[in-house]
Amino acid sequence: MRTCTVNKITIGGDAPVRLMGVINCSPESFYFDSFFPVKSVHARAVEMIEQGADLIDLGARSTAPNTQPISGKEEADRIDAALRELDGSGITVSVDTMHPGVLDVCLKHEIHAVNDISGFLSPVYAGKVASVGLPAFVMASKNQPGDAAGVDATLAALSTVMQRCEAAGIDQYVLDPGVGIWTPLRSVEDDWELCRRFGEFRRFDRPLLAAVSRKTFIGDLLGREPEDRLPGTLAVTMMLLGKGVSVARAHDIPETRDAIRVYERMVQGR
Numbered sequence: 001m002r003t004c005t006v007n008k009i010t011i012g013g014d015a016p017v018r019l020m021g022v023i024n025c026s027p028e029s030f031y032f033d034s035f036f037p038v039k040s041v042h043a044r045a046v047e048m049i050e051q052g053a054d055l056i057d058l059g060a061r062s063t064a065p066n067t068q069p070i071s072g073k074e075e076a077d078r079i080d081a082a083l084r085e086l087d088g089s090g091i092t093v094s095v096d097t098m099h100p101g102v103l104d105v106c107l108k109h110e111i112h113a114v115n116d117i118s119g120f121l122s123p124v125y126a127g128k129v130a131s132v133g134l135p136a137f138v139m140a141s142k143n144q145p146g147d148a149a150g151v152d153a154t155l156a157a158l159s160t161v162m163q164r165c166e167a168a169g170i171d172q173y174v175l176d177p178g179v180g181i182w183t184p185l186r187s188v189e190d191d192w193e194l195c196r197r198f199g200e201f202r203r204f205d206r207p208l209l210a211a212v213s214r215k216t217f218i219g220d221l222l223g224r225e226p227e228d229r230l231p232g233t234l235a236v237t238m239m240l241l242g243k244g245v246s247v248a249r250a251h252d253i254p255e256t257r258d259a260i261r262v263y264e265r266m267v268q269g270r
Contacts, residue, residue, distance in 0.1 A: 004172045004207050006135050007092040007112035009054055011174055012207030012246045017260050020249040021053035025060040025078045042085040049091055052257035057115055057249060058082055059096030076105040083109035094137060100125045107132060117145045119161035126168035135172035137209055146182020149190050151197045154178065158204060174247060176209040177201050181216050191217035195236055199243035207246035212236050214251060234259050
């Protein structure tokens with residue numbers, strides 16, 4: 001498997017499973033406990049690193065279904081203020097945005113990767129990432145974020161995303177199959193099938209990101225709101241660890257770190 005290096009952190013290959021902590025600066029987020037006001041961002045990021053996160057994924061716009069949209073300027077203002085809190089902290093930071101203008105603001109700060117749920121739909125965005133040499137987490141998207149419904153469509157979308165990376169000259173990236181109800185065409189059954197067949201995405205020989213934390217398909221099965229989906233999330237995460245996940249994106253760091261440690265001890269003897 002090809003590896004990806006983010007601020008000296010190796011992802012994929014023989015490296016251990018990495019843990020990405022989620023910090024949202026968007027009060028609209030589907031899971032409210034993932035929202036942290038600007039003045040709390042530094043303390044929360046430090047806490048997550050101390051609990052075992054390898055890097056922090058910072059976002060300022062909710063992409064959950066039926067969320068009230070915000071302007072690009074508001075997203076940029078939010079993430080600008082949050083990144084200012086982390087400047088000089090030494091914490092490895094990925095920025096979760098799909099807008100080139102917002103990325104311009106992020107590049108004024110110390111960031112180490114981008115997380116683009118549109119999978120580089122924008123050649124301008126991809127060009128900016130390539131020009132500064134940032135690694136990327138890129139999600140399966142064909143014409144809009146998360147529009148691949150089903151495993152076959154997701155495989156095709158990831159192949160397209162890789163072509164976009166190659167065209168832009170980006171070689172350091174992690175693929176995200178995009179579990180989640182991103183568009184009306186997606187269903188919870190699509191997400192369960194993506195998880196069951198997650199191992200098929202290893203054919204691309206690239207590190208894989210699993211972003212399943214507290215998502216709708218788990219709540220739909222268990223009849224639980226986001227606040228009560230941690231046990232279900234950990235169960236799915238454990239299954240995906242056996243299917244080739246290189247990075248787990250999580251809201252709950254201590255619990256997810258424990259799950260990863262148990263898996264590695266049981267399966268790999270680490």
